[in-house]
Amino acid sequence: MKKLLILLLVPLFLASPDQKVDAQKTNFDYLDIYDLQYVDDPQISPDGNTIIYVRHQFDVMTDRRYTNLWSISFSGDNHKPITSGKLGYGTPVWSPDGSRIAYTSSEDGSNQVFVRWMDSGATSSITNLTHSPGNLQWSPDGTQLLFTINIPAEQPKIANLPSPPEGAEWTEGATVIDQVYYQADGSFDTLEESYSHIYLISAEGGAPRKLTDGNYDHSSPSWAPDGGSILFTADRSGNADLDPNNAQIYEMNIESGEMTQITNKRGPHGSPKISPDGQYIAYTGYEDQFVGYQLTDLYIMNRDGSNLQKISDDLDMDVSDITWANDSRSLYFRYDEEGNSKLGNIRLNGDYVTVASNLGTSSIGRPYGGGAYSVADNGRFAISLGSPDRPTELAVGHFPTRMAITQLTNLNELFTESKNLGVTTEFWVDSSVDDFEIHGWILTPPDFDPSQQYPMILEIHGGPHTNYGPRFTPELQLMASKGYVVVYTNPRGSTSYSTEFASYINQNYPSEDHNDLMDAVDYVVDLGYIDEDRLYITGGSGGGVLSSWAIGKTDRFAAAVVAKPVINWYSFVLTADMYPFFAKYWFTEYPWDDPEQYLERSPISLVGNVTTPTMLLVGEYDYRTPVSESQQYYQALKLRGVDASMVKISDSSHSIASTPSNLIRKVAYILGWFEKY
């Protein structure tokens, strides 16, 4: 196994002014997507000696992503598969003594919990569930496992219908909906009303015991170190659907089932975890101000909820994925800083340090943040390590000794050795509106020569409270490999800079984020290698909002592809899957009470200015930004006589990139449209 040493903070990737292509290599192309392999969810054993990780691969024949579990030692030796085949294995968790792992798999046809004894390799499914398990957690003594499943509630019955005569072929029937959430992006069928409940099962199998009840969702279970109780979050007010963002922390005694509510401030209380010494509870969240962006902080409190303290005051970046250090004196956490996904360690007094940078995800789409890690009792850790130049690999380190991060896998070595990729260069530009500086990246084509003139694509991220960064992005690499300079930025509203920057667009979106995008375009055009007659603009979701807004404000773009946009906030909040959240947090009134507020921020209000040839592109089953949003814009453009087309991607939700062929279609239609103009 070849080991690569990576410095703790990898310096930023500056493009050489003149990129040389290797004649032995070929440019990255559509079908190459199927050859990529990604490391995800690395789980280090409690003694820090072995890492189990999830390997993602793609099957060109079935067009599916499949996952298997692999094992490797901390030294990089003994790299071997735990599972194989295309059935899907994931969410591995080590037993506290490191003798077993539990994981989920659909090997038996439906998703079940499996346990594997690591010394012998003996493996067995220990459940026989009718619904998929999640959130697997070993009890501290290793005898039991907690998990959650979604249990359907009783369905409404409004009509007494006659049965068809025997042998008759009638139409399917009707779908009766009376719950608040009846569609969720990613689930193509209408949702059944269901609630997430916590179950306990012996690690050797048998009948599971249901711990929670009622028509409430119970999430994020975790054990107390003595194994006598568990923590979880739930909104048991009875109004959780229409009044989101208000889950509280509960402690339940395992033996008696007695439940105590520990928190009561209005707002989300995420992932509660008890310190190994049993003294504190840590959780992530905020006190709800009913606006779109609210910084997620890290809190600690005593076991009974007293002495609540926010310990992440100095960070000003969202905290997620917390893990107590073994000595109960600090916590590990994930955060994004200036478009870079990081692992940090924070002491109880709020002092924090970066443990590792450049964490990566398994996305084949655009360069959004994220990543995964785990930490052993002795401070050894494993991360999913990203880079702009290759898919995510596995890396390890040792926090107490500040050991340099060591990359253990090189699953994509042959891929990177045989492909010419675009090169990512960072830039900052002063805002033309105020004192903010706007961060962006230029992805230049493999054979880039700055003395030549290139077409340019501005690609805009969604969220809007997310961030792009110098991360591997097959979607944008495909555009670069076809000869485009691709520019992407983090306009105001993006996370990973400051609360002030992210919350600027609270109930004010889109606004000066548009100016930030244009400042970035001006900056890159001024570098001298962009053909100003071939400026193109695209973006998805929130990026669809901003790209349609932009062509209503300027005609500088030769063509636009507006992907899965919101075009009309009034119709959006009454058709989108998460409508209670959007209506209550992104606007101050309901649409019928203040339609002006909705219209003035809707791209449809500017469609009368648009002359730019525009393609709409949307997944046929997009329930986040419904197809009707794209249709409104398409029909308005047609009525105005503007060149327009609309591409509906079959079998696609909002996450078009979750199926490789749909991602390929998305890029091919975007580039096909731009080539026309």
Ligand SMILES: CSCC[C@H](NC=O)C(=O)N[C@@H](CC(C)C)C(=O)N[C@@H](Cc1ccccc1)C(=O)O
């Ligand atoms: C609690 S915030 C809910 C909004 C959510 N945020 C996640 O990023 C979201 O879906 N935002 C949309 C725009 C909104 C519906 C107007 C969005 O821009 N999505 C982004 C990010 C994303 C990527 C993959 C799956 C879900 C969201 C996008 O599609 O690029």
